[in-house]
Structures are given as structure tokens and as C-alpha cells.
Amino acid sequence: xxxxxxxxxxxxxxxxxxxxxxxxxxxxxxxxxxxxxxxxxxxxxxxxxxxxxxxxxxxxxxxxxxxxxxxxxxxxxxxxxxxxxxxxxxxxxxxxxxxxxxxxxxxxxxxxxxxxxxxxxxxxxxxxxxxxxxxxxxxxxxxxxxxxxxxxxxxxxxxxxxxxxxxxxxxxxxxxxxxxxxxxxxxxxxxxxxxxxxxxxxxxxxxxxxxxxxxxxxxxxxxxxxxxxxxxxxxxxxxxxxxxxxxxxxxxxxxxxxxxxxxxxxxxxxxxxxxxxxxxxxxxxxxxxxxxxxxxxxxxxxxxxxxxxxxxxxxxxxxxxxxxxxxxxxxxxxxxxxxxxxxxxxxxxxxxxxxxxxxxxxxxxxxxxxxxxxxxxxxxxxxxxxxxxxxxxxx
Numbered sequence: 001x002x003x004x005x006x007x008x009x010x011x012x013x014x015x016x017x018x019x020x021x022x023x024x025x026x027x028x029x030x031x032x033x034x035x036x037x038x039x040x041x042x043x044x045x046x047x048x049x050x051x052x053x054x055x056x057x058x059x060x061x062x063x064x065x066x067x068x069x070x071x072x073x074x075x076x077x078x079x080x081x082x083x084x085x086x087x088x089x090x091x092x093x094x095x096x097x098x099x100x101x102x103x104x105x106x107x108x109x110x111x112x113x114x115x116x117x118x119x120x121x122x123x124x125x126x127x128x129x130x131x132x133x134x135x136x137x138x139x140x141x142x143x144x145x146x147x148x149x150x151x152x153x154x155x156x157x158x159x160x161x162x163x164x165x166x167x168x169x170x171x172x173x174x175x176x177x178x179x180x181x182x183x184x185x186x187x188x189x190x191x192x193x194x195x196x197x198x199x200x201x202x203x204x205x206x207x208x209x210x211x212x213x214x215x216x217x218x219x220x221x222x223x224x225x226x227x228x229x230x231x232x233x234x235x236x237x238x239x240x241x242x243x244x245x246x247x248x249x250x251x252x253x254x255x256x257x258x259x260x261x262x263x264x265x266x267x268x269x270x271x272x273x274x275x276x277x278x279x280x281x282x283x284x285x286x287x288x289x290x291x292x293x294x295x296x297x298x299x300x301x302x303x304x305x306x307x308x309x310x311x312x313x314x315x316x317x318x319x320x321x322x323x324x325x326x327x328x329x330x331x332x333x334x335x336x337x338x339x340x341x342x343x344x345x346x347x348x349x350x351x352x353x354x355x356x357x358x359x360x361x362x363x364x365x366x367x368x369x370x371x372x373x374x375x376x377x378x379x380x381x382x383x384x385x386x387x388x389x390x391x392x393x394x395x
Contacts, residue, residue: 002103002107002121002124002125002128002145002147002151003121003122003125005103005147005149006101006103006104006107006121009101009102009103009104009149010097010101010104013101016088017089020085020086020088020089021089023081023085024082024085024086024089027078027079027081027082027085028078028082030074030078031075031078031079031082035071035075102149102150103147103149103150103151104117106149106150106151106152107120107121107124107151108120109177109179110151110152110153110156115394124142124144124145124147124151127142127143127144127145128140128142128145128147130142130143131143132147133197135183135185135190135193135194135197139183139185139194141154141197141198146173146181146183148181148183150181152173152175152179152181153175154198155378155379155382156175156176156177157173157174157175157198158174158175158176158206159173159174159206159207159208160172160173160174160195160198160206160207160208161174161208161209162191162195162207162208162209163182163191164188164191168184169184169185169186169187169188169190169191170182170183170184170185170186170191171183171185171191171194171195171198176350195207195209222258222259222260223258223338223339223342223373223375224373224374224375225334225335225338225339225371225373226254226258226260226335226339227335228260228261229251229255229260229261230261231261233261234252234255234260234261234263236248237251237252237255238252241272241275244275244279246275246276246279246280246281246284247276247281249272249273249275249276249279249281249284250272250273250276250281250283250284250287252272253268253269253270253271253272253273253276253284253287254269254287254335255269256268256269256272257269257287257291257296266291266296266297267297268297269287269291269296269297270288270291270296270297270298271297272284273285273287273288273291274288282312282315282331282332283312283331283332283336285308285311285312286308286309286312286332286336286339286340287339288308289304289305289306289307289308289309289311289312289343290305290309290339290343291305292304292305292308293305293306293308293309293343293347293352293353301353302347302352302353303353304353305352305353306347306352306353306354307353309340309343309344309347310344312332312340313340313344315332316332316337316340334371338368338371338373341364341365341367341368341376342364342368342375342376344360344364345360345361345362345363345364345365345368345376345379346361348360348361348364349361349379349393358383358391358392358393359390359391361379361383361391362380362383362391364376365377365379365380365383366380382394
């Protein structure tokens with residue numbers, strides 16, 4: 001897919017280069033002809049419009065004895081056309097190799113400093129062959145990439161802005177480096193469907209939609225470790241939570257936060273976590289840290305969020321427990337621990353409330369992978385060991 005698009009752009013640039021080169025040669029020949037032979041013999045010319053008026057004006061100058069002026073005007077026109085075409089020809093020449101096409105430059109921007117451009121294109125092709133969705137005309141989304149005339153990794157997207165307006169509907173995707181990709185979909189319904197499709201693939205992304213309550217953090221994607229709940233279980237949690245049960249308040253908040261049973265209300269989830277944390281529920285305190293670090297239902301405060309997550313880690317892995325999970329007094333279940341590992345790994349990877357440390361981030365993602373969570377293995381794919389065993393992020 002990527003290789004095919006790059007080849008099409010490269011072929012188009014090459015075609016334009018040769019076409020403009022022929023036009024430059026034609027202009028140069030015209031200049032030489034006019035300079036050596038003047039405007040040539042007269043003929044009856046009856047063309048109307050702007051072209052006819054220009055020719056008539058030049059003939060009038062010739063009739064009044066200004067043949068040289070006419071000659072230099074024509075030479076000037078040919079010279080201007082040649083120079084203008086030459087500028088565009090140089091522009092085409094600068095983008096004539098596959099890696100310098102519009103899509104090629106976009107893909108290189110997503111690559112690590114020493115990553116092979118050809119290997120990266122092959123990786124995108126393999127990802128697209130594994131299954132992709134078409135959002136609109138020439139816009140494809142796979143499990144890891146969005147491909148149009150540009151390319152962007154799904155894992156790097158941090159914000160999606162929805163455009164609305166007559167003939168101006170679509171999405172603006174922004175990644176961690178500030179690069180943008182604009183997707184124009186003409187109809188608002190198509191933009192809405194595309195946004196919904198992307199939300200299912202992105203675990204945490206900022207959604208900016210003025211007509212839907214402004215900016216919020218989208219968390220509807222359920223990770224593999226999230227335990228599903230039936231409508232009957234969720235209703236029971238709701239009733240017990242209303243009666244003040246801290247465990248039920250935390251569980252009901254998790255249902256609202258992660259979209260269990262089709263529910264999704266991050267702001268309400270934060271409120272239930274606050275109530276449970278007020279009763280010293282350690283799991284609720286951990287999820288408060290999650291919400292505060294990402295700005296879910298509350299004002300974002302990455303430092304405070306990380307502090308709460310780190311406190312939850314110390315609660316589950318005290319020094320006297322020999323770093324074994326689930327100490328006897330800990331009520332954390334696997335679902336809660338895995339979410340904690342994910343949040344801490346993301347914090348160390350993206351410097352959320354703590355200094356960036358890829359070694360520690362890899363440690364947490366490896367734990368997730370070892371526990372059988374595919375999301376951990378997916379995050380590990382973007383790391384490699386460099387000189388002296390130092391971890392490097394490849395995207």
C-alpha cells in the first residue's frame with residue numbers, strides 16, 4: 001500500500017519533471033528564433049479575446065517602427081515562462097526520489113534516526129495487508145498506521161480535532177511531535193464514523209469537538225485485561241455504591257471509565273473514585289491517579305497523578321514483600337495491577353509527572369507482556385537496545 005502510493009507520487013514527479021523540461025526547451029528555442037529572425041512574416045490574424053488584443057498591439061508597434069521593442073517583449077515572455085517553469089522543474093527534481101515524495105517524507109518523519117526507509121515501508125505494507133479500514137477516498141487505517149498522501153503512526157497520535165462546516169468536515173490528527181494530518185471527508189456523518197473508528201483503536205487520545213462539550217480524554221477502549229461485566233452486575237454495583245459501599249463505588253467507577261457494559265461517563269467515574277478513596281479504598285486512589293494524570297473528569301495534574309500511582313505501587317510491592325505482587329493485605333486484583341503497570345510505563349515513556357526513563361518503561365511493558373497482555377508486547381515493539389544495553393525508542 002505505502003510502496004504503491006510512493007511509486008505513484010514518484011512517477012508523477014518524474015513525469016512532471018520531463019514535461020516541464022520539454023517546455024523549457026521550447027521556450028529557449030522560441031527565444032532564439034525571435035532573437036535571430038524577429039516576429040516572422042505577417043499573416044492575417046483574426047483571433048479575438050485577450051490573445052487577439054495582444055497580437056494586435058504587437059502588430060501596431062511593428063507598424064510604427066518598433067520592431068525591436070516587439071522582439072524583446074516576446075523574448076521577455078519566453079524568458080519569464082522558461083524561468084518560472086525551471087523553478088518548478090527544480091522543485092520536482094528535489095522530490096524525484098521515492099524517499100523525498102510527499103508520502104515518503106511523511107514516513108521518514110515517523111522513523112527512528114537510523115531506521116531503514118525501505119524496511120519501514122515494507123513494515124507498513126505488511127501491516128496494511130493484515131487488514132485495514134478505508135475511512136474515505138484514499139484514506140486507510142490499519143492496526144498501526146493511517147495512510148493518505150501522508151502517513152502517521154496510531155501510537156503517536158495524542159489529539160484529534162473534529163472539523164465542522166459546509167464542505168469542510170473532517171479530522172485533524174496531531175502527534176507527540178506536533179505534526180498534523182488533515183483528513184477531509186466532505187460529509188459530517190463520514191467524519192463522525194471515522195472518529196468513532198479511531199476511538200476504538202486509540203486507548204488514550206484527546207478529543208476536541210466543540211459541539212460535544214469541548215475537550216476531553218477518551219478512554220472507551222477496553223484493554224485485554226479489563227474484566228467484562230454484565231448489565232445485572234453493573235446495576236448491582238450501582239445500587240451498592242449508592243448505599244456507600246466503597247468496593248462497589250470503585251467497581252462501578254471502573255465500568256463508567258472503561259465503557260464496560262456499553263456505559264461511558266468518565267466525569268461520573270471520577271466522582272465515584274473520590275467517594276471510595278474517601279473511605280481509604282486503595283484501588284480507588286490508584287484510579288484517581290489514573291484520572292488526574294490524564295485529565296479524565298478532572299483538571300490534569302501529571303505530577304499528582306504519578307504520585308498517587310507510585311503510592312499504589314508501594315502499597316502492592318512493599319520492601320518487606322521481596323517485590324512479590326499481591327501482598328496478603330492487598331485487595332488489588334490482576335485487572336487493577338495491569339492497569340497500574342500500563343499507566344506507570346506510559347508515565348516513564350512520555351515523562352508524565354516523572355523524568356523520562358525508557359529502561360523503567362520497558363520493565364513495566366515487559367511485565368504486561370509476560371502476564372499475557374498483548375498491549376505490553378505492542379509497546380515493546382517500539383523499543384530496541386542500543387550501545388551498552390541502553391534502551392532506545394524507535395518511533
